[in-house]
Amino acid sequence: MVDVVPTTDPSTADLTINADTTPTLTDLANTVRTNLGLPPRDNPTLTPDDMHRLGSDISRADLARTTIPSWADRHASPTTQVDSTISATPDTNPDTAPDVGTDTTVDLDEIHNNHAEQTPAGVSHHRGDPTMGDLPHRIPADPNRFTADTHITPDGHAVIGNRTLTPEQYGDLLRRSGWDGVTPIRLIGCDASTNGFADRLAQHLGVEVLAPTQRAWTDANGNVFSTSAVTNPDGARGPRVPPDGQWQTHHPNGTTAPHGTESNPPGTTPTNAIESDSAVDRSQPTPPNVNPTGPHPNTPTTPSPPGQETSHERRDAVLERITPPRRVVDGPLLDPTNPDHANIRGTLRPGDYPLPTPQGDPTQIVRGTTQSGAQFTDTIYGDPPNHTVVRDYPARAVEYDRRPSGSFRALRHEQHVIFPPDADGNIRSFSRSQVGDNVVLTESLNGRHVSTEGVIRHDFAKVDRVDRDKDSRESTAATNAGHEGVDPTGTGLTYDGGHASSYRTTLDRGLVNLFAQESEFNQRQFRVLENAIADWARSFPGRETHINFTTDPPGSVTPEEVLGDVRMVDANGKIFYEFDIDFSNRGGNVFVRKDHGIRLGDFNRYTDDH
Numbered sequence: 001m002v003d004v005v006p007t008t009d010p011s012t013a014d015l016t017i018n019a020d021t022t023p024t025l026t027d028l029a030n031t032v033r034t035n036l037g038l039p040p041r042d043n044p045t046l047t048p049d050d051m052h053r054l055g056s057d058i059s060r061a062d063l064a065r066t067t068i069p070s071w072a073d074r075h076a077s078p079t080t081q082v083d084s085t086i087s088a089t090p091d092t093n094p095d096t097a098p099d100v101g102t103d104t105t106v107d108l109d110e111i112h113n114n115h116a117e118q119t120p121a122g123v124s125h126h127r128g129d130p131t132m133g134d135l136p137h138r139i140p141a142d143p144n145r146f147t148a149d150t151h152i153t154p155d156g157h158a159v160i161g162n163r164t165l166t167p168e169q170y171g172d173l174l175r176r177s178g179w180d181g182v183t184p185i186r187l188i189g190c191d192a193s194t195n196g197f198a199d200r201l202a203q204h205l206g207v208e209v210l211a212p213t214q215r216a217w218t219d220a221n222g223n224v225f226s227t228s229a230v231t232n233p234d235g236a237r238g239p240r241v242p243p244d245g246q247w248q249t250h251h252p253n254g255t256t257a258p259h260g261t262e263s264n265p266p267g268t269t270p271t272n273a274i275e276s277d278s279a280v281d282r283s284q285p286t287p288p289n290v291n292p293t294g295p296h297p298n299t300p301t302t303p304s305p306p307g308q309e310t311s312h313e314r315r316d317a318v319l320e321r322i323t324p325p326r327r328v329v330d331g332p333l334l335d336p337t338n339p340d341h342a343n344i345r346g347t348l349r350p351g352d353y354p355l356p357t358p359q360g361d362p363t364q365i366v367r368g369t370t371q372s373g374a375q376f377t378d379t380i381y382g383d384p385p386n387h388t389v390v391r392d393y394p395a396r397a398v399e400y401d402r403r404p405s406g407s408f409r410a411l412r413h414e415q416h417v418i419f420p421p422d423a424d425g426n427i428r429s430f431s432r433s434q435v436g437d438n439v440v441l442t443e444s445l446n447g448r449h450v451s452t453e454g455v456i457r458h459d460f461a462k463v464d465r466v467d468r469d470k471d472s473r474e475s476t477a478a479t480n481a482g483h484e485g486v487d488p489t490g491t492g493l494t495y496d497g498g499h500a501s502s503y504r505t506t507l508d509r510g511l512v513n514l515f516a517q518e519s520e521f522n523q524r525q526f527r528v529l530e531n532a533i534a535d536w537a538r539s540f541p542g543r544e545t546h547i548n549f550t551t552d553p554p555g556s557v558t559p560e561e562v563l564g565d566v567r568m569v570d571a572n573g574k575i576f577y578e579f580d581i582d583f584s585n586r587g588g589n590v591f592v593r594k595d596h597g598i599r600l601g602d603f604n605r606y607t608d609d610h
Contacts, residue, residue, distance in 0.1 A: 014255045038055070063421040106169060112176045115160045118494055120519040122186070123177040124145035125160045135280055138222040140524055142267050145186035145210060146179050151282050152189035156197040167200035184208040184249075186265060188224060190215040190283040193248045193256075201373055202250040220278035220461070222523065225263040229281060239279050277465065305445045402465050439501050439547075441513050449515040450554045452564075456545040459538040493586060495558065498522040499551055502530035505537065515551055516558045518585050525583060525591040526562070532598045533566070539603035542571025549581070559585050568598070570608040578606030 054204035117136075118126045126149065136149045150170065158170040165173065175181065184207050191214065192198045198211035212226030217239045226245025229237050248256050259266045267393045401407050439454030450493030498517030499506065506513065517526065533545045546567040551559035562585060567578040577598060583589050593599045 008541050014579075027561070031572040106163070106165070108169065108173050108176060109162055111160055111165075112173060116177050117515070118178055119147070119149070120494060120496075120523065123174070123179070124149040125158070125173075125177075126150070128161070131280055133280075134496065135218050135220065135278075137519070138220065139188070139218055140222055140268065140523075141222055142186050142265070144184065144267055146172055146174075146183045147186045147188060148177075148179075149282065152192050152195070152197055154191065154195060156192075156195040156200070158189065158197070167197045168204045171201050171204040179210055181205075182207065184210065185535075187211045188216045188218065188282055190281055192216070193250065198248075198250040199254065199256075201253050203254065206252045209250045210247055210251060210259075212245050212247055212265075214243075215281040216237070217279045217281045219275040219280075221273075221275050223274055223279075224265055224268060225274065226265075228261055229283070237281075238276050239281065241274055241276055243274075269455070278461070297479065396467075438504055442501065449500055449513070449551050449559075451548070451550040452513070453548045454501070454503070454546075456505045456533050456547060458505055459534040460507065461534065462538055482528055491586065494519045496522040498526065499530075500551070501547065502534060504530060504534045516585075518586050518587050521583060521585060521589050525589040528591050528593060529581070531597075532593050533568075535600045536568050536576070536598070539600065540571060540606075540608060542608070543576075543603075544569055551585075561585060570606070572608050576606060 060312075084313050096609075111125075115125050115127045117124050119136050119139065121139045121141040123146075124132075126132040126136055129325055139147060139149070141147070153159060153164070156167065158165045158167070160173075174185070179185075185201065185205070187198055187201065187209055189197065189211065192209075192211035193213045194200075198209045208213070214226045214228045216224070216226055218224050225243050226247060227240045227243030228245065230240045231237055245263050246261055247259045247265045249259065250256050276456060371565040439452060439456070441449070442451040442453070495516040497514050498521075500513050500515060533547070536543055546569065547564065549564035552561045552563060553559065562583040563581065565578065565580045568576040570576050577596065579596060581591075583591075
């Protein structure tokens, strides 16, 4: 049995073989426990906690810096893992953190431009990561700390896109990401408190760093917690519940202060029960060993241009991925009597056909000039037509995976209608789409949200439980809609890409269902309303909610208001509750379900034979 003693100098390692000719499994396990400073146990197997401590101690020893035995491949030397533009020269003093200011030419500006996005709590380095969606934007702010959200490998490196950074390099990246240089850091990165990452980051930045002892997870409810991972029966990875991780503060002087046994970071209160199905962790496998003088895996051979693209360019790029290429002039509307549509979830009921047509002029673009005075060119649909154009995308069945297994089919139909300019140059345009429900989304000719009208009958989070781990197009669209938010001068407001019809109750629509929403409004008041609508749909079969939302000014990049009405109807067609909404997109809203009598308990107490 080899004595495992952490050391930063391989030359001092004691590799003496202590041979026991008849060791039991308990003897072998307890030998490892003893070297880890753990008490012996009767259990012959190593517990997950034992293995976690073993991996962390091996990482801290950094035995792979100059010698890389086969068992240490997943903890390879930082000099063999970091970006290829970083010097491959080993650190001659392993007790001193590398001086990244002189040792590396990694382009932190490029990484910031391509992967950083501001969140209500701080910064996320998951931009473009389809597994994250909008989870980083749901994390509540810590009033005493700046939140940094990134993937971290078991051996203590940040992975952003296809780049691997040391803690020191990541610290320098934070200086470009809205951090003021003095506020303590709340680090949402897996095992950052036990793999050395938080220690080095605190010493490099000179501020306290709060970090998790296990994997860092967040869920759709905005919960932040630390816990190990478990494998579910369907093979998917999820968080261990109840959580078994904690949080520790790392000081610049190298000391560490634990914060009890709570899995949530100090200063935060869980908003709801942990939603395991939506939770995503910030772990990242250690990249394979690469030739330190060769290119990093997946690194483009030509540098990408600076991330200074306009919101229009980003929007057009996303639309290319979302909008089907087929265009049919004067095509027929969806026919629910089509035998191909039989027995498909979401087929419209006879009373729903045809889809309602939005009234009035959704937006005005006068004589080809935008509100800012720039010449208007519709790069998505071409110049305004001289006749009415109906672009119909034939209805098709779409397969949606369910959690934990299985699938269901829903009907998808999209149509765009564009009218020619009137005598004053005003253009009337709308689009409408239907995916498994009857929600019609209207957008202006320049691709901005105008109105949402229809009927909500599904809860795709808790009833039909759609698996959206691979819904990268929707998350990319949400990210880009948030980037389009325009901060009114002097307000300091931030914006998220928010859904007009909730992601929980409406299947993927892309940009037509998104607009820039003030962050507090998006994550608090509007989400409270969305959850109420979803809860009514799932509380009893046949219940539905009729919604009619408009953004004002119509077709604007960042609306000032969200107006409309909500009507909850029971299975017999009787109105349970109806109310108007008038939300400001500059914050200051209040919406409490208790005040309206629309909590889940209210729904469960109601009987549809009232």
